[in-house]
Structures are given as structure tokens and as C-alpha cells.
Amino acid sequence: MPDVLVLVDHDGERVHKSTYELLAAARRLGEPIAVVVGTPGTSARLRDSLALHGATVVHAAESTEAGEFLGSPAVDALQLAVRAVSPTAVLVSATTDGKEVAGRLAARLDTALLTDVVDLDSSGTVTQIVFGGAYTVRSEATHGVPVIALRPGSFEPEHHPVGAVQHELALPPVDPTASARVTARRAALAGDRPPLTEASVVVSGGRGVAGADGFKVVEELADALGGAVGASRAAVDAGYYPHQYQVGQTGKSVSPQLYIALGISGAIQHLAGMQTSKTIVAVNKDPEAPIFGVADYGVVGDLFSVAPQLTREVSARRGPA
Known part of the structure; x- marks a missing residue:
């Protein structure tokens, strides 16, 4: 052999x-x-x-x-x-x-x-x-x-x-x-979440998260699912989230079992880094958003309403930590 x-x-x-x-x-x-x-x-x-x-x-x-x-x-x-x-x-x-x-x-x-x-x-x-x-x-x-x-x-x-x-x-x-x-090393502040490229579940936020504070709903859903947090290039460029969490052609490529895109329109640059995910769920207010073209499940709605509901339902089904 x-x-x-x-x-x-x-x-x-x-x-x-x-x-x-x-x-x-x-x-x-x-x-x-x-x-x-x-x-x-x-x-x-x-x-x-x-x-x-x-x-x-x-x-x-x-x-x-x-x-x-x-x-x-x-x-x-x-x-x-x-x-x-x-x-x-x-x-x-x-x-x-x-x-x-x-x-x-x-x-x-x-x-x-x-x-x-x-x-x-x-x-x-x-x-x-x-x-x-x-x-x-x-x-x-x-x-x-x-x-x-x-x-x-x-x-x-x-x-x-x-x-x-x-x-x-x-x-x-x-x-x-x-x-x-290498002149210095500094550990990434990832907390207890799995590394982005190794996680079986990734929850990413985009421009629709509307600010750094808005990423709290992304983090809460990721934590409920035991997953990692990602971000689109638009969110990173706007300063909503650190660059090390960017998913896309100029960021990290991921292929988790479950990828949840919150407020991400689905520019080709982002799709290049996540479209090989096994199951893709998209939440976006725009029914014409390109992300729905690759999503297995899509929700047309406000992520600030949908994501917290999903977080509560996941937490209830998983029970106490």
C-alpha cells in the first residue's frame, strides 16, 4: 500500500x-x-x-x-x-x-x-x-x-x-x-467555544446584526448549540467583530455540520468560505437575499426576533448544563 x-x-x-x-x-x-x-x-x-x-x-x-x-x-x-x-x-x-x-x-x-x-x-x-x-x-x-x-x-x-x-x-x-x-504570540480570546475551523456548528453574523452589541444574539445562539461564532467580511470591516472570526474567501473556510447565517446577504466572497457546510440555515429580512440560494432552510424575518426564539428553544430542549 x-x-x-x-x-x-x-x-x-x-x-x-x-x-x-x-x-x-x-x-x-x-x-x-x-x-x-x-x-x-x-x-x-x-x-x-x-x-x-x-x-x-x-x-x-x-x-x-x-x-x-x-x-x-x-x-x-x-x-x-x-x-x-x-x-x-x-x-x-x-x-x-x-x-x-x-x-x-x-x-x-x-x-x-x-x-x-x-x-x-x-x-x-x-x-x-x-x-x-x-x-x-x-x-x-x-x-x-x-x-x-x-x-x-x-x-x-x-x-x-x-x-x-x-x-x-x-x-x-x-x-x-x-x-x-515569530517575535511574539498572543492567545486568541475565544473563551470556551471551539475553534472556528474545527467546530461542528458555526453561527455567523453579518451586516444585519447592525453593530458590535448586536453580536450578543449570535454568541448566545452559538453557546446554546455548543458552536463557534463567525462573521461576514461586511461585519468585520464595519468593526462589529474581530477579523480572526471572518468566514469567507479572505477569511476562514469552514464546513461544519450546521452553519447558521444571521443577517448575512450571501455575497460570493462569503459563500466561498461556507457553502460546503452540511446543513445551512439562513435568517434574513430580504426574501431576495442570495444566501437563500444555498440555504437548506431559510427564515425571512428579523434576526433579533428569530435568533432569541431559537436560542430559547435549543436551551429548553438541551436542559440544564
């Missing part, structure tokens, strides 16, 4: 859900091999979780510099791993950082790059969202080892327990003149 490399997204202590999705996707193509880039000891902390989800081998690419630079250590590690195992494909998450790594790796290897992938089959043919969400296409690589960036939420994580063997990859020193150095 051919090997498939998977770049592990993690915070040093915990594997991100998107990596488990990559491991599930990798098994369609062959044998998943995880590549962990981090400071010394990171792979040992993550190995059991990766093995539980099907990683038969864990390549540990560790150095004290790994956390000091953006992108370069991961690109170096994947390049070394490709040379070591000659995989049939390399999978990464289609996050902002993941897309950068994928592009740089494909350029180094002079190989095919497939981004914004939402499905793939055993032959290596993928389904992509292209041109800002305007089209869905099926593609396949024509040369080299394809580097495939999968949208978080496109696959379901699967338990597939195996015994994982750890191999060491010796990272080369990073050239500081050709790399971006």
Missing part, C-alpha cells in the same frame, strides 16, 4: 481536529504517515493520538528553531519526508498557514498543487472549490507527487487504532534572512 504524508496541525500539546480529518482522507489513498514539526518532545506527546486515528508512522521533525519561524520548518520537514518515503501524495489542511506550506512545497518539488479540496477518491481525483466558490470541479495531478490542501470539515475523523513507529527527521538550520521569524 502506498504511503501518504500528512502534516500534523497541533498546539504542542494537542492534535487539531483537522489533522484527524486528513488521516481519514489519507486512508483513501494509502497508508497515512504523520509528519510532526515542533520543538523537542512534541512528537512523543502526540504520537498516541495520531496512532488512534490511523497514523502507522510518525516522522518527528523537531528542533529548537521549529517554533520560531513561520512555514519554513514545515516545508523543510515535508521535503525531507518526501525524499525518505516517496509518497503517493502529501496532505495538509487548507488553512492560511497550510496553504502557504503547500504552495512552497509544491514549488520546491516542482509538482502539482491542489487547493481547497473538499473530497477525493482512491484514484487521487479530487473535488475542488474554485474561483471564489463559483464553481466545483474535479481535478487530478498530471505530474509529480501531488500536494493536496483539504478544507477543514470536509472529512469526518475516524478512530482507526494502529501501532505507530516514530522516525526522526533532522531539520536543517533555518536561514533567518529568507524566513519570517
Whole structure:
């Protein structure tokens, strides 16, 4: 069975859900091999979780510099791993950082790059969202080892327990003149909500929320459903909500089980980041809003009336926390 490399997204202590999705996707193509880039000891902390989800081998690419630079250590590690195992494909998450790594790796290897992938089959043919969400296409690589960036939420994580063997990859020193150095880190103020790209439920607000204070109804519904909060570009540009929660072509791409759009008209820029959600519910006063064209369920009405009613009903059915 051919090997498939998977770049592990993690915070040093915990594997991100998107990596488990990559491991599930990798098994369609062959044998998943995880590549962990981090400071010394990171792979040992993550190995059991990766093995539980099907990683038969864990390549540990560790150095004290790994956390000091953006992108370069991961690109170096994947390049070394490709040379070591000659995989049939390399999978990464289609996050902002993941897309950068994928592009740089494909350029180094002079190989095919497939981004914004939402499905793939055993032959290596993928389904992509292209041109800002305007089209869905099926593609396949024509040369080299394809580097495939999968949208978080496109696959379901699967338990597939195996015994994982750890191999060491010796990272080369990073050239500081050709790399971006991390000078400081600050934790995002997300509270107890799940990360936006990992949440199974996302409730987003748009211009119709009418202000920062209006996002309280969005947050209350998200909390009742145990989900994450998102925002449209219009809401972010207006200063209603922080940029890190923007969903769309210039923000984050999400594919949750349930996406609720409150006061979002449905500009193509926003649809590009959420239209692959499994179930879409839209609430908007304008019956002609484009969001209703992709919604599975639509409510024409005032979000400040509809959302609180939905929050109360969800809370009543779930009972006391």
C-alpha cells in the first residue's frame, strides 16, 4: 500500500481536529504517515493520538528553531519526508498557514498543487472549490507527487487504532534572512467555544446584526448549540467583530455540520468560505437575499426576533448544563 504524508496541525500539546480529518482522507489513498514539526518532545506527546486515528508512522521533525519561524520548518520537514518515503501524495489542511506550506512545497518539488479540496477518491481525483466558490470541479495531478490542501470539515475523523513507529527527521538550520521569524504570540480570546475551523456548528453574523452589541444574539445562539461564532467580511470591516472570526474567501473556510447565517446577504466572497457546510440555515429580512440560494432552510424575518426564539428553544430542549 502506498504511503501518504500528512502534516500534523497541533498546539504542542494537542492534535487539531483537522489533522484527524486528513488521516481519514489519507486512508483513501494509502497508508497515512504523520509528519510532526515542533520543538523537542512534541512528537512523543502526540504520537498516541495520531496512532488512534490511523497514523502507522510518525516522522518527528523537531528542533529548537521549529517554533520560531513561520512555514519554513514545515516545508523543510515535508521535503525531507518526501525524499525518505516517496509518497503517493502529501496532505495538509487548507488553512492560511497550510496553504502557504503547500504552495512552497509544491514549488520546491516542482509538482502539482491542489487547493481547497473538499473530497477525493482512491484514484487521487479530487473535488475542488474554485474561483471564489463559483464553481466545483474535479481535478487530478498530471505530474509529480501531488500536494493536496483539504478544507477543514470536509472529512469526518475516524478512530482507526494502529501501532505507530516514530522516525526522526533532522531539520536543517533555518536561514533567518529568507524566513519570517515569530517575535511574539498572543492567545486568541475565544473563551470556551471551539475553534472556528474545527467546530461542528458555526453561527455567523453579518451586516444585519447592525453593530458590535448586536453580536450578543449570535454568541448566545452559538453557546446554546455548543458552536463557534463567525462573521461576514461586511461585519468585520464595519468593526462589529474581530477579523480572526471572518468566514469567507479572505477569511476562514469552514464546513461544519450546521452553519447558521444571521443577517448575512450571501455575497460570493462569503459563500466561498461556507457553502460546503452540511446543513445551512439562513435568517434574513430580504426574501431576495442570495444566501437563500444555498440555504437548506431559510427564515425571512428579523434576526433579533428569530435568533432569541431559537436560542430559547435549543436551551429548553438541551436542559440544564
